Amino acid sequence: MIKWNKHRIIDNSFQYLGIASTAVGLILLAIFIGSILLDGVARIDWDFLTSLPSRKAERAGILTAWAGSIWLLVLTAFISIPLGVAAGIYLEEYGKKNKLSNLVEINITNLAGVPSVIYGILGLEIFVRTMRFGGSLLAGAFTLALLILPIIIVATRESIKAVPSSIKEASFGMGATKWQTIRHQILPAAGGGISTGIILALSRAIGETAPVIVIGALAYVPFVPKSPMDEFTVLPIQIFNWVSRPDHAFVINAAAGIIILLGVTFLLNGIAVYFRYKWQKKVDF
Amino acid sequence: MNKHILISILAINFAIFIGCNSSDQNTTSNTESSGTINIDGSSTVYPITEAIAEEFRSVESKVRVTIGISGTGGGFKKFARGETVISDASRPIKPSEAEACKENNIQYIELTVAYDGLAVVVNPANDWAQSLTKEELKKIWEPEAQETITKWNQVNAQFPDEEFSLLGPGTASGTFDYFTEAIVGESGSSRGDYMPSEDDHVLVQGVAGDKYALGFFGLAYFQENADKLRLVAVDGGNGPVLPSIETVKNGTYAPLSRPIFIYVNNEGAKRPEVVKFVEFYLQEAAGLVTDVGYIPLPDSEYQAQLEKFKQFVNTAN
Numbered sequence: 001m002i003k004w005n006k007h008r009i010i011d012n013s014f015q016y017l018g019i020a021s022t023a024v025g026l027i028l029l030a031i032f033i034g035s036i037l038l039d040g041v042a043r044i045d046w047d048f049l050t051s052l053p054s055r056k057a058e059r060a061g062i063l064t065a066w067a068g069s070i071w072l073l074v075l076t077a078f079i080s081i082p083l084g085v086a087a088g089i090y091l092e093e094y095g096k097k098n099k100l101s102n103l104v105e106i107n108i109t110n111l112a113g114v115p116s117v118i119y120g121i122l123g124l125e126i127f128v129r130t131m132r133f134g135g136s137l138l139a140g141a142f143t144l145a146l147l148i149l150p151i152i153i154v155a156t157r158e159s160i161k162a163v164p165s166s167i168k169e170a171s172f173g174m175g176a177t178k179w180q181t182i183r184h185q186i187l188p189a190a191g192g193g194i195s196t197g198i199i200l201a202l203s204r205a206i207g208e209t210a211p212v213i214v215i216g217a218l219a220y221v222p223f224v225p226k227s228p229m230d231e232f233t234v235l236p237i238q239i240f241n242w243v244s245r246p247d248h249a250f251v252i253n254a255a256a257g258i259i260i261l262l263g264v265t266f267l268l269n270g271i272a273v274y275f276r277y278k279w280q281k282k283v284d285f
Numbered sequence: 286m287n288k289h290i291l292i293s294i295l296a297i298n299f300a301i302f303i304g305c306n307s308s309d310q311n312t313t314s315n316t317e318s319s320g321t322i323n324i325d326g327s328s329t330v331y332p333i334t335e336a337i338a339e340e341f342r343s344v345e346s347k348v349r350v351t352i353g354i355s356g357t358g359g360g361f362k363k364f365a366r367g368e369t370v371i372s373d374a375s376r377p378i379k380p381s382e383a384e385a386c387k388e389n390n391i392q393y394i395e396l397t398v399a400y401d402g403l404a405v406v407v408n409p410a411n412d413w414a415q416s417l418t419k420e421e422l423k424k425i426w427e428p429e430a431q432e433t434i435t436k437w438n439q440v441n442a443q444f445p446d447e448e449f450s451l452l453g454p455g456t457a458s459g460t461f462d463y464f465t466e467a468i469v470g471e472s473g474s475s476r477g478d479y480m481p482s483e484d485d486h487v488l489v490q491g492v493a494g495d496k497y498a499l500g501f502f503g504l505a506y507f508q509e510n511a512d513k514l515r516l517v518a519v520d521g522g523n524g525p526v527l528p529s530i531e532t533v534k535n536g537t538y539a540p541l542s543r544p545i546f547i548y549v550n551n552e553g554a555k556r557p558e559v560v561k562f563v564e565f566y567l568q569e570a571a572g573l574v575t576d577v578g579y580i581p582l583p584d585s586e587y588q589a590q591l592e593k594f595k596q597f598v599n600t601a602n
Contacts (some may be wrong), residue, residue: 055336055577134368135353213355216363218325220335220352222342231323231351241354243484244328246506246578251486 033262040255048256052222053238057249060242062257067224068137068217068232069206069264075141075228076148076205081198084149088156088194093182112150119147120214128215135216138228143211148201155197159190192279196272203268207261209236235261320558325353326360326373329459329503330545332577333399334373337566340573344565348558357459358382361548365389370553371563374546375401375459392551394597396563396590398570400580402504402533403464403541405517410496413437413444416518416525419540422468425451425499431476437497445497451479452491452500464501467540489513504528505578533580545579549594554601567591 051061091108095101123143133139163186171181187194212234219241221233235257242254324334331354338350355363357374364372365385377395378386386393405422407414414437421440424430437444454460456473461481466472482488485506492500493513507514507528518525521539532538547566553559567587574581582590 052339052342053335054339055332055573216325216353216355218351218353219328219331220338220350222338222351223349231321241328241331243486245332246485246503246509248509 036255036258036262039252040257040259043252043256044259048253049260053220053233057242057245057247057253060250060253062235062238062260064221064224065233065235065238065257066260068221069234069261071137071225071228071232072140072144072212072234073202073206075137076144077198077202079141080145080148080152080201083145084152084198084201085156085194087149088153088160089182089187091153092157092160093178093186108150108153112154115210116147116208117210117214119143120211122146123211123215133229135218135231136229137225137232139215140212140217140232140234141228143215144205144208147208147211148205151201151204152198155201156190156194159193159197160186162193163189192276195275195279199268199272199275203265203272206234206264206268207236209234209240213237213240235264320347320556321349321351322371322553322559322562323351323369324371324373324547325355325363325369326547327357327375327459327545328354329357329375329401330373330398330547333545333570333574333579334371334547334566336573336577337562337569340569341562341565345558345561348562350562361385364393364548364550365391367391367550367552370550370556370559372548374548375543376463377546378548386550392601393548394554394594396547396549396567396594397544397582397586398547398566398590399545399574399582400533400542401545402528402538402543402580403460403467403501404504404507404528405499405501405519405541406492406507406514407499407517408492408494408496409513409515411515414441414499414517416520418520418525419468419522422519423470425449426465426475426479427469428474428476431478447497450491450495450498451476452488452498453479453481454485454488454502455481455483460501460503463543464541467543503578504533504580508578530575530580534583542580544582549597551597551601554598560598563594564591567594 048061049066050063051059052063053065054060091101091104095104120143123139123146127133127139127142128135131139133142167185167189168181171185176184216231217237218231218233219237221231223230225232239254239257239261242250242257245251324338331352334352338352341348341350352373353360353363353369357376360369360372360374361378361382362385363369365382365388367389372393374395378393405417417440424434424440434440435448436446437449438446440449453464453475456475461475462472465475469475480491482491485502488500488502489506489510492498493510499517507516516527518527519538519541520526521541523537523539526532526538528538528541533542536542547563549559549563553563567590571581571584571587581587
């Protein structure tokens with residue numbers, strides 16, 4: 001009887017510990033978002049979204065910053081999605097399992113944990129200097145693509161792994177080639193997981209500051225980029241720059257910029273959740 | 286299924302692409318035959334250059350000025366490679382950096398554009414430290430003070446027997462380099478047990494909330510927060526002096542005021558839009574520098590810098 005009571009207490013207290021732990025995260029997030037909204041929401045208006053940077057906080061806008069961020073996002077997506085998905089398919093379906101593939105596998109997993117500023121230094125040397133892209137959008141997009149490639153590769157592989165082998169075997173049994181099996185069976189079944197991984201990776205890329213500063217993204221750009229070779233600035237740099245200004249009005253601008261950036265990130269994550277939900281309903285093994 | 290999703294992603298991307306393109310045509314429709322002026326360097330000088338670039342837009346709308354914040358050292362690296370024509374600098378160029386410029390055959394001119402003062406601040410409730418000598422500041426901040434000098438009365442016997450807390454910019458900042466060089470005598474040499482923050486607002490809050498705190502940062506931050514903090518007069522050997530526009534301008538607030546610079550290279554001096562920009566910079570600086578919290582040079586000095594630049598342009602062409 002006594003023993004039973006003890007276990008019950010432990011059981012209950014673990015439940016409360018779990019609730020408390022969850023609450024810490026949620027409350028901190030709520031405080032953070034609440035205080036940012038309080039500071040910044042009143043500052044967001046059409047002018048803020050369509051104005052060029054300025055020394056006067058009330059005249060300054062984020063046009064070039066968000067335009068730069070979207071350019072960078074789109075270019076990064078174009079570069080990283082084909083490379084990452086193809087590499088994932090190769091490693092999972094074609095690559096032979098030997099020492100070399102083990103080494104590649106370990107390195108890809110490790111790369112996903114390398115601090116982003118290191119990718120910035122790599123990008124500076126390879127894309128900005130050796131390949132002579134300069135501090136352009138293209139150099140930034142290649143650098144960020146490198147940064148998120150490991151995430152996309154890992155997500156692709158995990159999604160492919162989750163496809164039941166019975167589907168694959170059935171396809172082979174019907175006389176399909178390997179490519180036909182991948183194209184018509186595996187990719188459709190794994191698509192939800194792959195898209196979710198891609199979108200989460202891209203939403204990480206859009207929030208990065210360090211690598212784009214290192215490759216030479218600027219703080220003051222009074223024009224919207226017109227081609228991938230143009231110089232650019234992005235939202236996180238604009239926010240970083242405003243936070244370090246003495247005038248309090250710039251801090252409010254930064255809060256407003258953060259709301260926009262958070263909005264974009266939430267939107268991307270929302271799309272990811274939606275994809276996953278839709279796919280789960282369609283693909284039923 | 287997979288195809289549909291991929292197509293829809295591509296479609297969204299294209300829509301964004303096209304949306305982007307149409308919006309730039311509206312905003313930058315008159316940029317044909319424009320020159321681009323690439324500037325990078327110190328984040329201390331950035332607000333001034335930004336203000337000038339902004340005003341320059343209304344004079345020469347076709348010229349595109351871009352400004353980065355790689356720091357003085359990072360800026361000079363690009364400058365020495367010829368990647369920028371103008372470099373913002375919160376200290377004079379180092380011999381090694383000058384050497385790098387020479388190797389790439391880059392000649393340049395140094396132009397002083399403003400003064401920056403460092404403010405030593407305490408809590409308004411602090412009624413003892415009205416002024417500190419350079420030696421007292423050194424005693425507080427030098428590396429040997431770490432864990433041994435911790436109380437106000439160790440600095441000056443008349444101060445209270447209370448522990449102080451120290452706040453200052455992080456070791457990566459130019460302000461930290463400058464303070465340690467001016468006070469301790471060697472750039473970057475400081476005790477490690479102070480509270481560093483790259484965010485000056487944190488420093489302001491820290492000093493404003495602690496009666497026994499002492500901190501330092503750029504004078505511009507004090508002016509924004511004058512109601513929460515009190516300035517300490519600094520005695521550099523000729524009696525205590527409070528920092529103000531006058532004392533920084535006439536050099537009596539020593540050693541904690543410094544000139545800040547822009548560097549222009551000879552390639553820039555050959556391009557009319559760069560020459561125009563630099564001339565505009567020196568002509569308009571007096572007003573705009575005050576706007577962004579720095580201290581302007583005397584008018585005659587701007588005139589002298591302008592003459593110096595014109596000579597450089599003549600020899601470069």
